[in-house]
Amino acid sequence: MTSPFRLDFPNTGRAFAARVAETAELCSVLTALGLFPPRPTVVVVGGAAGLDATDMDRLRPLFGSGIAPVMEKYGAVGVDGGTLAGVMQLFGEVRAGAAFPLLGVVAEGTVQLPGACAPDRGEGFELEPRHTHFLVVPGDKWGAEAPWIAEAATVLADSAPSITVLINGGDIAYDDVQLSVKAGRPVVAIAGSGRTADAFANALAGELVDEPVAALVRSGLIRSVPADAPEYLAELLEAVLGAGVE
Template sequence: MPKTLASELVKHRFSNGQLAKILRVADGTDYEKALSTVGLYRPTSTLLVIGGASHMTQESQAKLIQFFNGPLATLSEKLDITVLDGGTDAGVTHMMGHARHYISGQFNLVGVAPLRRIIFPGKHQPKLLDNIDPQLTEEYDKDCPPVELEPHHTHFFLVSGYKWGSESRWLAEFSSVLAGYNPSMTLLINGGQVSLMDLKLNLELGRKVIIVAGSGRLADTVANTISGVNPDNETIQHLVKTYYPSQLSVFDLLATSLDDLRDQLSMYFNC
């Protein structure tokens, strides 16, 4: 049987100067223990960003960058919100990291990703990637190669897994545990099958989710279902029937002012 490795923490400085704490999370580690190991133990409001940016129109992408660099980053900084996402240098997590850098933000930005799906920028590979058990023989998905970590994040959790989605439960639970009794919200932007899993988990944990319509793919499908256009996906139909409007709401990225979304977020986190 493969040996069990203990959780291992390293500090890694990216080429841009950002110092990040990176924890390889051992199987069986509880959420509170993992968070406290990297110093994330005080209750804080949390905002979880799920989804992607695939097949997104140029108009939607430009509007999203405005949102990330403006209302989302500045509000997170002002209210000391901890933001969580997938941690890789792609899609909305890339936008989130660059938005923190854009405003010279100091808020915690936490990425959670499967250990076997990430690579580090540059030549330096932290020691926590050494000694991975060679008896583990499951192969990478050749159609979905590993992705670099986004270099403006402050903390990373690398959890066991070869496939995207291995991190979904950790992301959802981390956001709840870290928030405690403080406000906690999720934004769904674009996204595919893994994001549908994320959405389901977040709703089951009682979290409010804003669907960013106009960003494409899953977000638009959920928004269309809410507006009465039923997709073939029974899971989405069930989620809308169960959680709308108590936990699900829609923001139209292309038809509504970003100030309205800023006001929604500000009111929720200031409540």
């Protein structure tokens, strides 16, 4: 296990990060970062660079009114893909005015770490600077971080409840849902947010969809709430995270 290190973001603040090479290291690495399991955990996956300014404005209340207040109430930790784009940027924005920790899980070959030389393949995406922690995992392709996001959430939650929120998203978001279901983690798809989230919401509404989506819906772990009703998302998160409170 490598020692945690600090990332300094100009005009924004700092975060603590660690590299991890094997999933067996996750518990010790997360503990070294000060993220001690068990913790209620909220995973956010979905749209990144494909979300435009109008999409971002429309989806922002889901974070400010739906996700953040419940996370603060239950001392939850957030987990996402950590880059300055789409739903991860929105998660970082709301974290800036809140107290919960937010862990970005990034594949090293796809991002630019502050103060480091650019990866060999391309310039790399910027990290979202309002995250409090980062896990840097192996990989040089988008999606390489997906299994690490799922496993990090499982390790963080341990015996505490966890849930995945799917907002928009493409093929990688489908993989994220599949990994969450495999881990036994409930998923809430935000209906009306577009693409993969809408495919799952449509399946829940009884529409014909591709068999892989239908099969995941049959797991019974996937639910949906409308994109324009952050209060319904808050109620669902409250029901899941509050179940772990005695």
